[in-house]
Amino acid sequence: MNPADRGAIREAAAPGPGGSVLADCSERDLIARIQRRLPPPPDWMTVGIGDDAAVVEPERNRLDVLSVDALVEGVHFDRAFTPPHAIGHRALAVNLSDLAAMGATPRLCLLSFVLPGGWPVADFEAMLDGLLALAARHRMHVAGGNLARSPGPLVIDITVSGTIKRRQIATRSGAFPGDELFVTGSIGAAAAGLEMLREENASGSPCAVRYLYPEPRLRLGQLVARNRAASACVDLSDGLADAVHRLAEASGVGAIVDDDELPIEPSARDWFEQRGANASLRAVTGGDDYELLLAVRPRGRRRLAQVTRHAGTRLTRIGVCTADRAVVLRSGPQNQRRDEPLPGGYGHFR
Amino acid sequence: MNPADRGAIREAAAPGPGGSVLADCSERDLIARIQRRLPPPPDWMTVGIGDDAAVVEPERNRLDVLSVDALVEGVHFDRAFTPPHAIGHRALAVNLSDLAAMGATPRLCLLSFVLPGGWPVADFEAMLDGLLALAARHRMHVAGGNLARSPGPLVIDITVSGTIKRRQIATRSGAFPGDELFVTGSIGAAAAGLEMLREENASGSPCAVRYLYPEPRLRLGQLVARNRAASACVDLSDGLADAVHRLAEASGVGAIVDDDELPIEPSARDWFEQRGANASLRAVTGGDDYELLLAVRPRGRRRLAQVTRHAGTRLTRIGVCTADRAVVLRSGPQNQRRDEPLPGGYGHFR
Numbered sequence: 001m002n003p004a005d006r007g008a009i010r011e012a013a014a015p016g017p018g019g020s021v022l023a024d025c026s027e028r029d030l031i032a033r034i035q036r037r038l039p040p041p042p043d044w045m046t047v048g049i050g051d052d053a054a055v056v057e058p059e060r061n062r063l064d065v066l067s068v069d070a071l072v073e074g075v076h077f078d079r080a081f082t083p084p085h086a087i088g089h090r091a092l093a094v095n096l097s098d099l100a101a102m103g104a105t106p107r108l109c110l111l112s113f114v115l116p117g118g119w120p121v122a123d124f125e126a127m128l129d130g131l132l133a134l135a136a137r138h139r140m141h142v143a144g145g146n147l148a149r150s151p152g153p154l155v156i157d158i159t160v161s162g163t164i165k166r167r168q169i170a171t172r173s174g175a176f177p178g179d180e181l182f183v184t185g186s187i188g189a190a191a192a193g194l195e196m197l198r199e200e201n202a203s204g205s206p207c208a209v210r211y212l213y214p215e216p217r218l219r220l221g222q223l224v225a226r227n228r229a230a231s232a233c234v235d236l237s238d239g240l241a242d243a244v245h246r247l248a249e250a251s252g253v254g255a256i257v258d259d260d261e262l263p264i265e266p267s268a269r270d271w272f273e274q275r276g277a278n279a280s281l282r283a284v285t286g287g288d289d290y291e292l293l294l295a296v297r298p299r300g301r302r303r304l305a306q307v308t309r310h311a312g313t314r315l316t317r318i319g320v321c322t323a324d325r326a327v328v329l330r331s332g333p334q335n336q337r338r339d340e341p342l343p344g345g346y347g348h349f350r
Numbered sequence: 351m352n353p354a355d356r357g358a359i360r361e362a363a364a365p366g367p368g369g370s371v372l373a374d375c376s377e378r379d380l381i382a383r384i385q386r387r388l389p390p391p392p393d394w395m396t397v398g399i400g401d402d403a404a405v406v407e408p409e410r411n412r413l414d415v416l417s418v419d420a421l422v423e424g425v426h427f428d429r430a431f432t433p434p435h436a437i438g439h440r441a442l443a444v445n446l447s448d449l450a451a452m453g454a455t456p457r458l459c460l461l462s463f464v465l466p467g468g469w470p471v472a473d474f475e476a477m478l479d480g481l482l483a484l485a486a487r488h489r490m491h492v493a494g495g496n497l498a499r500s501p502g503p504l505v506i507d508i509t510v511s512g513t514i515k516r517r518q519i520a521t522r523s524g525a526f527p528g529d530e531l532f533v534t535g536s537i538g539a540a541a542a543g544l545e546m547l548r549e550e551n552a553s554g555s556p557c558a559v560r561y562l563y564p565e566p567r568l569r570l571g572q573l574v575a576r577n578r579a580a581s582a583c584v585d586l587s588d589g590l591a592d593a594v595h596r597l598a599e600a601s602g603v604g605a606i607v608d609d610d611e612l613p614i615e616p617s618a619r620d621w622f623e624q625r626g627a628n629a630s631l632r633a634v635t636g637g638d639d640y641e642l643l644l645a646v647r648p649r650g651r652r653r654l655a656q657v658t659r660h661a662g663t664r665l666t667r668i669g670v671c672t673a674d675r676a677v678v679l680r681s682g683p684q685n686q687r688r689d690e691p692l693p694g695g696y697g698h699f700r
Contacts, residue, residue: 046413046516047519047521051452051521051522051523051600052417052451052452052522052583052584052585053415053416053449053452053454053510053512054416054417055413055414055452056413056414056416057413057414058408058413058414063405064406064407064408064414065403065404065405066404066405066406066458066460066494066511067403067460067494068460068462068495068496068507069496070462070464070498070505070507072464072500074501074502075498075500076498097402098403099402099403102397102402102403108416110416110417110418110509111418112419112462112507112509114420114422114507143416144417144418146419146420148420148426149422149425150422150505151425151502151503152424152500152503153500153501153502155464155500155505155507157420157462157464157496157505157507159416159418159460159509160403161416162403164405166396169396169397169405171397171401172401172402173401233402234402235402250400250401
């Protein structure tokens with residue numbers, strides 16, 4: 001985002017007559033606004049939000065699954081077309097997606113907000129609404145948090161904790177040559193949605209909704225873990241191509257991804273093709289899909305089919321793991337198939 | 351920090367000949383730089399850094415203690431006089447101080463870094479050194495993390511997890527009227543040190559060192575918890591006055607703090623008085639001391655004395671909790687004592 005854009009956003013975000021901004025509030029008032037929205041703490045939360053630290057009882061016979069992820073204004077979202085409610089939803093969803101990839105059941109989160117003093121209180125409340133609605137849907141409790149003023153961008157950093165039985169853990173590193181690769185749902189929608197928002201502010205289009213309100217695949221991840229249907233699993237936060245690279249590298253395998261099999265969201269394909277872009281390349285390199293990539297042993301296919309029936313989530317076979325360490329995209333007409341290196345994902349610092 | 355200052359810092363932070371900045375690195379390279387520095391993971395860490403989430407075994411018969419805290423450039427530190435090594439140390443220390451206040455034993459942390467692309471890699475490494483040296487000293491393991499690019503300030507957000515036995519938890523809310531108030535170590539040093547750094551860049555002075563390298567009172571907090579020597583405990587992150595207000599409010603009591611008894615660091619007192627300031631007021635409102643404030647039942651004094659002997663930490667009685675809800679600072683010559691409201695602490699958004 002260039003500085004001129006950001007200036008425009010600041011103005012757009014200025015409060016209307018009578019509206020107040022965070023700088024008008026004490027930290028204590030803002031914490032009270034969060035506390036008011038929380039449901040009563042569960043029995044296992046011995047000390048909740050408001051003390052120096054939270055104290056929680058671990059769940060019996062289960063392991064803790066922990067992850068942290070930050071959304072940074074100007075890097076991961078743009079306030080010009082990301083409503084506060086969606087910022088809150090996305091900030092938690094990207095974390096829940098990590099729990100989904102491990103097969104974990106969400107339990108609690110800690111919220112760390114770094115917020116500009118000029119942010120309207122109404123936007124802060126809308127952000128909380130989006131975040132806490134998703135938390136409630138997955139029976140996840142807020143155990144604690146931190147508020148700090150930002151002299152620059154808005155940063156929402158969330159730590160999540162879930163639980164899992166030891167034998168159900170799904171990591172990135174368990175795939176073998178010969179395992180088939182499956183992806184949940186469809187890809188490319190969020191990347192197209194982000195372009196639609198940027199170019200046309202088309203916040204109502206299905207692709208834009210997929211970008212603004214990703215649905216982490218928690219139920220499928222948990223069913224896959226319980227049924228031990230996958231040898232490896234990773235989420236698609238930085239795009240399918242990046243996920244395939246990470247899974248292959250962690251597992252010490254290569255991969256062939258079949259261009260013809262990619263479950264590209266049709267309206268995203270149309271959007272990319274109307275702009276003369278290679279829809280497959282855009283869909284595999286586009287981030288923010290928050291689907292899951294699974295590696296499945298050939299003998300595990302039946303178990304996977306059972307999982308798919310129960311989860312109500314589409315799973316598409318997109319390729320296979322290989323002993324050769326190359327990671328390639330196979331495309332072209334049937335008698336002229338050719339392999340090209342699968343491009344890398346999104347590199348935050350490049 | 352005003353924008354002109356920040357520009358100057360950017361220039362000062364530009365790498366020398368042959369030096370590289372974070373923008374020259376891939377995210378994967380930066381993660382590898384963190385991983386290289388970590389000791390082997392302990393047995394209880396089933397999945398460590400590098401997967402979608404960490405998986406850890408809870409400690410038997412203990413509860414988890416969780417806290418999150420962020421250090422934001424331009425709000426909590428200034429790169430002009432805070433060396434990267436100290437930034438890393440402080441970012442973890444402020445979190446460990448929260449664990450100390452609960453009486454917990456540190457176990458693991460998750461690191462979330464939001465970093466400007468122009469930050470020199472050498473500074474990133476020095477920041478890690480400071481952070482990981484403190485983690486190692488307290489046998490704390492890094493379970494995971496997240497890296498994001500910042501279009502503005504540097505943000506270091508850390509989530510810590512420790513453990514404690516249920517009957518040992520020390521919260522803010524257990525104080526009764528008649529309980530005596532004690533504070534560890536001395537106060538005012540960090541606030542004076544920050545001024546010395548700002549005005550004279552006196553990074554070698556003892557007060558500046560106290561600001562740059564706070565030592566969380568973990569051992570004392572754990573001993574107090576084990577001996578159940580305190581009825582309530584809170585850390586001094588935002589100053590003694592703020593801590594007294596928080597403890598009093600959470601416990602539903604008032605407090606009288608005795609000005610004559612405040613353990614103000616002598617060199618800090620000299621610094622404030624040379625500038626014509628009221629040293630007591632500056633010391634009680636100054637933040638960043640990371641000492642502990644304890645409320646102790648009159649019959650608990652002997653147990654507290656035992657703890658003090660073992661911890662090797664000075665404890666000073668500074669006042670008493672009262673049934674009257676007012677929180678006051680009592681000062682003046684013996685026959686003309688007068689009470690004034692104890693000022694509030696540091697309000698992040700005011």
